[in-house]
Amino acid sequence: MAGERQSVSDTIEWLSFPRQAYPNFYLNVQRIDQRFQGYLGSIREFNQSVEKSVEPNAKVKTVFLEAGVNVGRGTGAEIAYDLAKPLAQALVLRAYLATVGELQTDARSAPVTDFVLARGRGALIQPNDVADSPQWQEGGISPEVAAEIETEQRRQAKHGTGADPEPLYWATYANTDRGLVVSLLGDASLIGTDARSWSGVEMTYCIFGQKIRDWQLWTLLQPLHVWVEPPGKASWG
Numbered sequence: 001m002a003g004e005r006q007s008v009s010d011t012i013e014w015l016s017f018p019r020q021a022y023p024n025f026y027l028n029v030q031r032i033d034q035r036f037q038g039y040l041g042s043i044r045e046f047n048q049s050v051e052k053s054v055e056p057n058a059k060v061k062t063v064f065l066e067a068g069v070n071v072g073r074g075t076g077a078e079i080a081y082d083l084a085k086p087l088a089q090a091l092v093l094r095a096y097l098a099t100v101g102e103l104q105t106d107a108r109s110a111p112v113t114d115f116v117l118a119r120g121r122g123a124l125i126q127p128n129d130v131a132d133s134p135q136w137q138e139g140g141i142s143p144e145v146a147a148e149i150e151t152e153q154r155r156q157a158k159h160g161t162g163a164d165p166e167p168l169y170w171a172t173y174a175n176t177d178r179g180l181v182v183s184l185l186g187d188a189s190l191i192g193t194d195a196r197s198w199s200g201v202e203m204t205y206c207i208f209g210q211k212i213r214d215w216q217l218w219t220l221l222q223p224l225h226v227w228v229e230p231p232g233k234a235s236w237g
Helices: 008-012 029-047 058-066 086-099 134-138 143-157
Strands: 015-018 024-027 078-080 115-125 169-176 179-186 203-214 218-229
Touching: 024 086, 029 086, 029 218, 086 115, 086 218, 115 134, 115 179, 115 218, 134 143, 143 169, 143 179, 143 218, 169 203, 169 218, 179 203
Parallel strands: 179 218
Antiparallel strands: 015 078, 024 218, 115 169, 115 203, 169 179, 203 218
16 A cells, blocks of 8 residues: 555565676675665665655656666566675665765765775786786786786785785776776685686676775775676666
8 A cells, every 4th residue: 555664574475686787796795784784774764754655656666777777576587685694785775875965976986984886897817816817907907007906906916814815806997977986806806706716807797885085096995896888788876
């Protein structure tokens, strides 16, 4: 009935994710869980505002679609997730942040620690190739900037743990219309993904994370979720 409210779990039943729509090759499960739990009260309040009808209200539906989420009951061509799934948490968190105006799309002007979604042509570069990959030059990135990215990669690799004493970081970048955005992706989070099949291939990269700092010519994001849009896919955002 119109005006009826529904719980988060009821609302999430409306969310489904198309099979292989976009390769989701990086998801920092621990960070996503921490950020999601930190916002869960606000997300719950947001979701409880959805009317129980044939489908969620138009505003909410638009937000979820812009976040890469299909709205509607799952079909054989889709996969439905609940909130225990890290990918569902990432998508719902992204949709919520976009709704309340806390998801920045200009990484260069966003304050440090803000949530950012960067989208643009770029590449994924394996750890051992970060210093001298031809992808930098092909992407219009100067040797000076590539050297700075390598310096940051080495700095982060020094902060190992008992479980991962010598961490490796892949570099991914997106040439957005407002500047260069770079993230360093933990090798452990790429295990079991198809990341290597995208290594060295220019694609449209979408990086969802939190801003760490600005270098002179590029912005560094701490990645939460990264995916690519193959050629021919409709763009959004």
